[in-house]
Amino acid sequence: xxxxxxxSDLPMPRFIWGFAxxxxxxxxxxxxxxxxxxxxxxxxxxxxxxxxxxxxxxxxESGIDGRIVHYDDPARLFYITDAGMALVNFELFDKLPxxxxxxxVCDEAIRNWMIRRxxxxxxxxED
Numbered sequence: 495x496x497x498x499x500x501x502s503d504l505p506m507p508r509f510i511w512g513f514a515x516x517x518x519x520x521x522x523x524x525x526x527x528x529x530x531x532x533x534x535x536x537x538x539x540x541x542x543x544x545x546x547x548x549x550x551x552x553x554x555e556s557g558i559d560g561r562i563v564h565y566d567d568p569a570r571l572f573y574i575t576d577a578g579m580a581l582v583n584f585e586l587f588d589k590l591p592x593x594x595x596x597x598x599v600c601d602e603a604i605r606n607w608m609i610r611r612x613x614x615x616x617x618x619x620e621d
Contacts, residue, residue: 506534509606511543531581531603537596538587541573543607544580558601558608565593573600579607 514526529543560575568590573581581600590596 508535509533509603511607511610531607533599533603536588537591537599540585540587541581542583544582546574546578546580558604560597560600560604562593562597562600565590565596573597575601575604577604577608579604 510532512530512532513528514530516524516526518524530540531543532538532540558575558577560573560577560579563572563574564570568584568586571584571590573596581603591599
């Protein structure tokens with residue numbers, strides 16, 4: 495059995511984090527300076543992740559309590575938290591969920607991002 499077949503039984507991760515890759519007019523490969531999030535469960539969406547420099551970044555894990563802003567205008571919709579993070583430029587693949595459901599998903603995404611950041615930071619420390 496080949497390695498890909500073994501991996502095909504794994505569940506789809508709920509949060510996928512990464513950088514956008516673009517090709518310039520001259521064919522050079524570039525990536526966006528911002529990280530992106532794709533949420534794979536309902537409500538499915540992708541958005542840009544922004545670290546805010548003028549916000550406190552120290553927060554205990556249970557302290558994530560963000561706010562949904564411009565909920566009534568999906569083109570301007572964003573999420574911001576006192577943990578120094580924002581989710582912007584939402585592209586929704588499903589119908590816009592109620593505000594509380596979207597807030598809960600975004601709060602969970604930021605908690606996941608912080609766990610991921612701590613893990614990556616610890617990997618750097620081991621080098």
